[in-house]
Amino acid sequence: MDFHFEAGTLPLLVSMPHVGTAIPDDIAAAMTPAALPKADTDWHLRELYGFARDIGASTLAAHWSRYVIDLNRPADNTNLYPGQDTTGLCPLDTFGREPLYQPGRAPDDAEVRRRLALYWQPYHERLRAELGRLLDRHGRVVLWEAHSIASVVPRFFEGKLPDLNFGSADGASCDPALMDVVTAAARADGRYTIAVNGRFKGGHITRTHGRPGVGIHALQLEMCQSTYMDETAPFGYRPDLAAQVQPLLRRMLEAAAGWAGERGAA
Incomplete structure (x- = not known):
């Protein structure tokens, strides 16, 4: 199994x-104990976004850990944020700069x-195929990149992140009107701090697949994990917190789908 798709x-x-x-046994054998907690996972998002299937959205979720490959x-490991510290295609350390591999066992170019x-x-092939199917069917489609991160990660930014960080490659990956309808829902809710194209502008998937000119509009939401879970090991899901943010997530996704449907029918 390479991914979970509906x-x-x-x-x-x-x-x-x-x-x-998941980490294959042969890769795990070369790793250090720092890899075992898989602390940099976007924990519990499949559960948090469980309603997405109920409203009719397609969902695609990774099976393999980002420690295997991000x-x-x-694919060429280009730094998406030039001049800033980031982890790479096959990360060598954790967000806390702990080495992931035993000495001399880091992946070489062939690996x-x-x-x-x-x-x-396989993930990218499935992603392209589903975007193509939905585009053919509707004429316009929204790709919603769902991510989460600890609210404080000194390696990458100072202080605490806003709760909801939206990215659209500085407006290049989606129509600004789509970002407006999504963030309007967040602002109307009023309980969460937000940023648009701040520290997170969207990663490779958002920037590559977001092609407004052909009808594919991509945006990324990087949520602080403090909005729905415990940020320290064992990284427990917090149903009480999740119940507060899920209705907003649903409104934003429904607004995005509604916008795409209206535009596609135009």
């Missing part, structure tokens, strides 16, 4: 490339190519 009926695909926790990085073929490519 086809929906709305012009909306929810992609979760960092929810995977599905939201380009990276092997992982691209085995673990990275």
Whole structure:
């Protein structure tokens, strides 16, 4: 199993490339104990977005851990944020700078190519195929990149992140009107702080697949994990917190799908 996929009926695909926790035995054997907690996972997003299937959205979620290969990085490992610290295509350390591999056992170029073929490519092929299907059916489609991160990660940013961080590659990956309808719902809710194209502008998937000119509009939402879970190990899901943010997530997804449906029918 390379991913978890369910086809929906709305012009909306929810992609979760960092929810995977599986690590093949041969790769795990080369790793350090720091890899075992898989702390940098986008924990519990499949549960948090469980309503997406109920409203008719397609969903695609990773099976393999980002420590195996990061599905939201380009195949050539280009830094998406030049001049800033990021983890790579096959990460060598955790967000806390703990080494992931035992000395001398980090993946070489041949191993990276092997992982691209085995673990990275299948997810992207499924993503492209579903976007194509929905585009053919509706004429316009929204790709919603669902992500989460600890609210405080000193390696990457100072202080605490806003609760909801929206990205559209500085407006290049979707029509500004789509971002407006989605963030309007967040602002109307009033309980969460938000940022648009701040520290998170969208990763490889958003930037590559978001092509407004052909009718594919991609945006990324990077949520602080403090909005729905415990941010420290064992990273427990918090149903009480999730119950507060889920209605807003649903309104935003429904607004995005409604916008795509109206535009597609135009």
